[in-house]
Amino acid sequence: MSRKDRKVTLRTSIGFGLTDIMGGGAFTIIGAWLLFFFTTFAGLSPVQAASIIAIARIVDAVIALFVGSISDNFFKYKLGRMFGRRRFFLLIGSPLMLTYVLLWVSGMNYWYYLFTYLLFEIIAAMVLIPWETLPSEMTKDFKERTKMSTSRMFLSGTGTFLATFVPGQLIAYFGDNNANAYLINGAFFAILFAICIFISYKSSWENKLSPEEEKAILEKANENKGFGETLKAIGSVLKEFATTFKIKSFRKHLGIYLFSFTGKDVFNTVFIYFCIFALGTSSTLGANLLSLSIIGIPVTILAGFLIVKVGPANLFKIAYSIMILCLIGFYVIYLTQPSSMIVLLFIIAGIYQVGRSILEFTPWNVFPFIPDIDEIVTRQRREGLFAAVMTFARKSSVAIATMAVGLLLEFGGFVEGSATQTPEAIHTIVYTLVIGTSLLLVISMCIAFTFKLNKKTHEILVDEIDRLKNNGSKADVNPKTKEVVESLTGYAYENVWPEDPIEKGNAS
Template sequence: MSGNNTMSYDLQGKVPLLAKFGFAMIPLSWVMQTMVITWQMFYFTTFVKMSVMLVTLMLTVGKVVGAIATPFWGYLSDRLYRTAFGRRFGRRRAVLLLATPLNFVFYMGLWVMGLPTWAYFAVNILYWASWAGITTVQYALPAEMTENTTQRAQIVGINQIAGAIGGTALSMLNIWLFTVWGKDDWDSYFKIALLWGIVGTVVLFIGFLTVQERPYDESTDVAEADSDSKAAGFLSVFWNFISAMRVKSYRVYLGMYICEQTFRAIRGTINTYFVMFVLLLDPQTVSLGTGVGFIFGMAFVAMWIWLTAKLDGMRTFRLGGYACILAFACMLGLGIFHASVSSGLRATLFVVFLILMNFGISGVVNATQFVFTLVPDVDEIVTSKRREGQYAGINSTLDVIFTAVETLIIGMVLSWTGFVEGATTQPAATVDWIMILYTVVPVVLVILGNIVSRLLKMTSANHKKVLAEVTRLRNGGDMKDVDDETKAVIEELSGFKYEQCWGHNNVINAAHKEKEGATA
């Protein structure tokens, strides 16, 4: 019934190399998204000649629509086993099959010149809506592919490495491509975008063919839990979105995740402007810095994989944060004193500080992604179902919302300070605010994330107790036989009284009668 795409290995054992390879293809497709993040705002303000406010409005609207689409992708993905299509291809792989071709078409539309403004708006909206399906699968699979925390740490590391390879391959090769095709004409960017669009689509298809997921069983039959819900259809999508927030571990994790994603998004959005207008370096330095940082980043990720497994994620999150704070402080100093440093030394220091920044960011990201893989296990003790897609959709939605707000705020700030579209230099006020956005704001967010991380009690020992209790109940155990220590851990991590767990609540089904209210 589940087809030959589902896992043929023990959830507590090692994940086969082919399955890991298949998963790696999904984040590798970020070569396309990296092109959009790095160059879209620059491309539209420089070549399409849109005002910075209009571009930021377009990007914001597209990201918001993508945010609205992600809960539907997650809800649909979790429930695809109810369909013959889902049982034939798998509930995650089926989403890849739907989203991949759509993503390529709309991605390429972003780089076509001569379209009316409304067409750019429409293509941008459709791109973000289709990309949401791919990110939903990417978020869902690490938790779904294994219950072994060491294997999960490895898969999270693979996610980082493959995503970094995607971004770095683009950045390093772009240095040569800009030399061959030039950097001052729109068609150079179109050709580069086409190259990465083809590469990204091919690797997604390879991932579709090789990745493995959980088979159809009682835990993955999520549709069964909401089949009698009065909040059916679209209303059920939003009920599941809101009710997932009731799981305490997820709420605390979200604080860490939002801080991490927001400071990285700000840095990514403003990075090109910081290099060109604050440090007064050329566009190739953007690509060179990213590429060199990646070479060191591979060793960093390998170290963080080991350290995260040893320290349970929370401490590695904070350690990575401290390194980020130091790196941003160095970048601030370089920005302030750039005039007294030669261009060659400025470029060298930028790369060195970027390596330090990559060290910190790789730790923060590794820890955050690892902790996320543990949340669906807590959700399963609450609902008795595997809802990785639901949480992947929520993550993508909140990511897009905060990124959209960040993009809009950046656009407003730059416009307010007198940003000049298509210019090679900017007013002093604009340069100062670019520097503040690139350095000071991320430091504030990193500090806030470190504070929030201390609220999550997801240790390795506590996680093992959750898994053991899920297994006991799945095998027909009685909830009345739970020991006091396990009960206390579950209540601490879930935010529910133990008696409310294992589906005795309305987290999935709004019409389900709930026992006593959840604990705070």
């Protein structure tokens, strides 16, 4: 059924958003615990453990690039016409989520962990990239998309909370040195992720293609391609990926997203080490501090209101400012070791989660509007392409950051499996947490000051697209609209909305 025939209700938004229980939960667990699990229960050094995550993320990033393109063109296959070019991947991804439990088997070798982690990353990309395009498929209304994004991030916050709270309780029950806590945790979440993704499949729909679009896709599918033509087609796809960076708002959005999320990942990766070795507390306390992410659930609702009122750029600034102040607070606690340390840790960690939840909420609330900016330049809908590029860049940056953390820990003298560490290793942990995370957040904030996409500018852009679609003349554009279009796209107005849609790989 076409999106014109259906409305996005709260129930629909929740059903759609359940997949981010996996998106928020799985990678929160991986970010907070996998490196620690590898260096504690798998006998791997920090560099070995980090290399598994880095290699898997890079390989997966390359594969993820093509998932978006496959999704965009999946209608030409019978399965795509039966189940949807996006939703089909949710249907098959649901049972494959059960592979998540394989990550948490202790005592295996390096190659086992590399293979199982790579497998899960690929399955997750196969689900998340098509799923991320669904808001653009289901509605063009800013408020309905905001409702979907808010529901999604509310549920992502729920997943993040569960991903920190449940492991903490299992570790407290089994003990800090018992690997069964991690295995049971993995089994619980594998089943939960599978159920959530299937519900998202049942709750969503896709925009109905016009007869002309269907005919063009099917005719292209019937073309016979030799090896040379196949290589040429791959080159064309790669060129198409490059065209996304010509959209000014997307470049800024991607920079904000990468630096801020990588900063958050550095914090999550090092925080358990910080609690155990720098503060002398337990992994259970670290998990309980991270479980204050539950504060992000009501904050997400507030952020959904604020993004309309103050705009994405101001939300970014609020999030980063809060998090940087909290990082300074953690450093002060490390230096002073006050008698009320536990209370202060809970206060600062709670405030940090306010900023963290806003950081996670905003980029993916902005993302559904990026393809609209691209449309006025190319006259195409390329949601899958933009989702694939974002995923590729994100996975690549995480791979680099994780490898950097592993190298820093190793060169700082961290000894795997040891209950005590040298002062040099402890200093490395502290400075990685505080300085590393803060630096990445400061870079993101600088970019946010120049970000122009908000509710008002988006409405002006969409109105202009509708006017041009109804045979409006570019010569009749009003000055304000022209200014907005140019500021969002980075193109001179004369060069947008060409007479014919720009061919893939040739946008300029």
